[in-house]
Amino acid sequence: MSKKRCTLLGAGLCAFATMAHADTAALALPAPLPATDIALPQLPATTLPSKQIHHRAVPDWATTTLAASTATQADISAFGLPCEVTLRGDPMPDALFAVTLNAPCRPNTPVAMHYAGLTFDVMTSITGQAGFALPAMTMSGALGAVFKDGLRLSTPIDAPDLSEYARVAVAWSQALDMRLTANAPRHIPVRSYALGQADGRSVQILSHHQSPEARRAVIRLGVAAPITAQNCGQERHATVRHLQPDMPPISYELRLAPTSCDQVGGILELKNILQDLKLAAK
Template sequence: ADMVLPPLKVPPARKARLAPSVAPQEAVTDAGPAVDCAPVLTLAAQPGAIAQITFAATCDPGAAIAVHHAGLSITGRLSDKGTFAADLPSLQRTATVAIELKGNIVATRTLSLPDFDRFARVALQWQGDSGLEIHALELGADYGMPGHVWAKAPGAVDDVLREDAGFLTRLGAGTGPTDTHAEIYSFPTLPQRQPGTVRLSVEAAVTRTTCGRKVSGRSFQNTGMGGVQQTELTLEMPDCDTVGDILVLKNLLRDIKIASK
């Protein structure tokens, strides 16, 4: 007889379950707080009709800048932290200062100087190593005497506030041929214990750099009516066998007349 086998028990088929697809996640890095690169310019009035300039452009450390004021232009350079500071004897009662960075004016401010009318002021601007200098002979002084104010005997604003004396401020940075520098001479105009005249001149030293070429600059002088008179200056310097000589220009700047008390 045939053998009959019991039916095999087959487990029910399992349905495959597919895991839901998950989109890959992008890595997220915390960028930290955003850096504020906006330039910041502040002006503060100081004794002596001086505008104290503070400028910051923290994203441009070491960059060259130009400071513009009343037609005057001075080259400066930001620190490694992107900051700059200077004391500017103002040529205006209401001083306007603008900062140029990378060829663009990035900040402008104005400042009122309450003691502006107490000072007569002249300025001289030039580019590169021109050898130009302001010399002031105050109230009868002669060269090399007290009262002869120039780059090597500039005086100080503190002297002006205490005595009948002027001071010279030299501004500008860099040694390149297009870097712009300036000297500004100030003398108090209120009636003095000693009346007289401050004799002003511009001198140009004949050096190995300047000999045999043209030297140019610009002078600035208060008009007494709140304006600033500007005069262009161009000198044909002598040949290089005259190195060491000095050219004296006595009529470029007007002398300052001082009344007695």
């Protein structure tokens, strides 16, 4: 699957796909794209040239997009699907949820996802879908999807097995290439998840499953970014959420001062701003 097509289908699907490959101890986000194809609905190779289809036969007043016209006429999408909008989150192993947003009459549309105080943007696919794996960040909460026109959907996310997980999530308020980094001992596997799309708000999550016989361990957390001509001089805003077994969750807000554009080519690295994950022995 090409990177371009991946974007087209919604970054969420890609995040879903990369998840399986992100099981590494030392890691750097965002996770790489999958090396192999995953099963996806068979779609036309290119974007539907809806205007061209109608151009020759219909008068000017009718040259709206196929999707829009069918939608207004019969609540049916360009692909003949009902326009009903749905959002669901199905539990998966590892305190993950398979999120499916279905909005057949809202293809290629940005949607803001809100969950546990974290916000990220996804894009619906050409068929109006978005799907991704969401690591639970609260025992009991709700995932909300908000379209630009104000349409809101919500689905409960209840994760009773979350108490076995140590997780940290960082939500970046703008599309900048800041990475959440973790340094854990070899026997502490840390998985990483990336939510959201490259040019919008994104969330990075690190997760460790603490087995019942686990011994005390510390996972060092930091953030890093290359200083580039594009991101220098810009402020970064982040929301951080920590989850640890037997501890109440912590959230805090950060604003990182802009780096100087004289430092382009260097690396911005902050090692003491995020609290390390300290895991107690079970």
